[in-house]
Amino acid sequence: MKNFFLFLAISALSTFVAVAQPKSTATVSGRIIDNYALMVEGAKVYLVAKDDASQKEVASVTSGAGEGEYELKAPKGEYILHVTCTGYKHFSQSVSLTENQTKHLDIRLEEAKNKR
Numbered sequence: 420m421k422n423f424f425l426f427l428a429i430s431a432l433s434t435f436v437a438v439a440q441p442k443s444t445a446t447v448s449g450r451i452i453d454n455y456a457l458m459v460e461g462a463k464v465y466l467v468a469k470d471d472a473s474q475k476e477v478a479s480v481t482s483g484a485g486e487g488e489y490e491l492k493a494p495k496g497e498y499i500l501h502v503t504c505t506g507y508k509h510f511s512q513s514v515s516l517t518e519n520q521t522k523h524l525d526i527r528l529e530e531a532k533n534k535r
Contacts, residue, residue, distance in 0.1 A: 443518045443519050446490060446522070447524055448489060448521070448524070449524040449526060451526045458487030462482040462504035463479060466499070468498055469499055477493045496516060497514075508531050
């Protein structure tokens with residue numbers, strides 16, 4: 420009977436430890452600049468899983484004031500990184516993230532041409 424309770428206690432503890440471990444994520448970060456190498460504030464940066472037909476955002480952030488910096492955390496996988504900002508063309512690029520990876524990616528946005 421003692422062995423049975425010891426077995427239950429060890430099983431419960433090992434289950435708790437497995438559940439309590441944080442998921443490992445990857446990070447992609449960088450700066451968003453324009454054609455003149457000036458920082459772009461207020462750009463929306465987001466990741467969408469490559470194989471997700473619904474285009475649901477996995478992670479998103481708005482670039483910081485003054486610095487145009489962003490940082491996204493997501494599980495390892497294949498993604499499309501999107502950047503949108505009023506007055507600029509939509510930007511997208513394939514990104515492959517591995518476990519615990521930190522990837523630096525600076526992005527240059529092109530100004531949108533106004534048609535008159």
